[in-house]
Amino acid sequence: MDISDLLSKHKADGFMIMGNAENADFYYTTNFFVSDKYTYIQTSGSKEILVVSEMERGRAEIESRITDIRTLQDYNYREKVKERGDSYQAYVDCIAEILQKEGIRKIGVPRDFPYHTAQALKEEGFTIVDMESPFRKLRSIKREDEIRHIRYAQKACEKAMAAAIDIVHKSEIVDGKLLFRGFELTADDVRREIDLALLDSGCEAVGTIVAGGKKAANPHWEGEGPLKPNESIVIDIFPRSKKHRYFADMSRTVLKGEASVELQKMYDAVLAAQKEAIEMVKPGILCSDIHDRICDVLESQGFKTIRSGSKVGFIHSTGHGVGLEIHEAPFIGTQEIPLEKGNVITIEPGLYYPDQGGIRIEDMLLVTEDGYENLTSLEKRFVV
Structure with a gap:
């Protein structure tokens, strides 16, 4: 699933998918079906990260092809919810923390990426680059x-x-x-x-x-x-x-x-x-x-x-x-x-x-x- 050449073309540090269970690219990249909100990240160095809820960690470790499985609670999601008073914003904060720790400042996203998430990440200093899904060609x-x-x-x-x-x-x-x-x-x-x-x-x-x-x-x-x-x-x-x-x-x-x-x-x-x-x-x-x-x-x-x-x-x-x-x-x-x-x-x-x-x-x-x-x-x- 290496898309480093495409990321290099866009001068992006990584690529991210965020969405629901019906996202075909997510299933294709992870081989994991989940009904909860998820995030998939691939860095410019071809490192793949899957972020799921704590409840899904065990199943993801068994079923997903991704080996780097992380959960929201690894980034103090519940505490962030209390601080923010907004579960969605707390979720974005967790993702922002992951991106920052991975050295990702310019992130490529598919054209159907959630608007609110993109805006929230921009406000936290990230650069968002929309691009055609790199996986749709692979999927063909x-x-x-x-x-x-x-x-x-x-x-x-x-x-x-x-x-x-x-x-x-x-x-x-x-x-x-x-x-x-x-x-x-x-x-x-x-x-x-x-x-x-x-x-x-x-x-x-x-x-x-x-x-x-x-x-x-x-x-x-x-x-x-x-x-x-x-x-x-x-x-x-x-x-x-x-x-x-x-x-x-x-x-x-x-x-x-x-x-x-x-x-x-x-x-x-x-x-x-x-x-x-x-x-x-x-x-x-x-x-x-x-x-x-x-x-x-x-x-x-x-x-x-x-x-x-x-x-x-x-x-x-x-x-x-x-x-x-x-x-x-x-x-x-x-x-x-x-x-x-x-x-x-x-x-x-x-x-x-x-x-x-x-x-x-x-x-x-x-x-x-x-x-x-x-x-x-x-x-x-x-x-x-």
């Missing part, structure tokens, strides 16, 4: 253990997706409605089945999309109410392993009944575009070239794309990295960023028209030494 190249965790989450995701599609498949069309076990099938019914399958595999998901009908022309509409026959249903699941904290991601679009000519044409175009984009994936290929190829294929079949500024058709980027965050580097869009071995990315073209609905197909891929491995094996079948 996955280690073998990270790939293993992502594979696990994706297997759980596929299990949940298969369960969701199976419900749609087993539903019956009666009087223009989709019925499952005698009741009208709803988006919430399908989401419940997805959640149960994920929990059974030790995973969880928030914001799962089960979007049917014309409203699915909004790519991030989660979906609600009854699902109907002869309409596309976009299902997008992005679960996280509860134990290892890594995400997976996949989308499928299905339809029960008969697809209209327009919807079938949309689905076939998205599938063709995705296939061509996936075949391009390898180290060195520019993300922008993959995105442009998606646009080329869709435009050649008469569909509008974001490349021309359209508000309908293909209206988002082609994909993104997946890891400790569901959206992380590299981003498969207009930037001329080359893929690297170890990237885990999605390829997820879609088409969205308010008078038809939405179509999206998403696979997750690992960039290998000379190409890719598709981590998504579930079939792509529109009419179920």
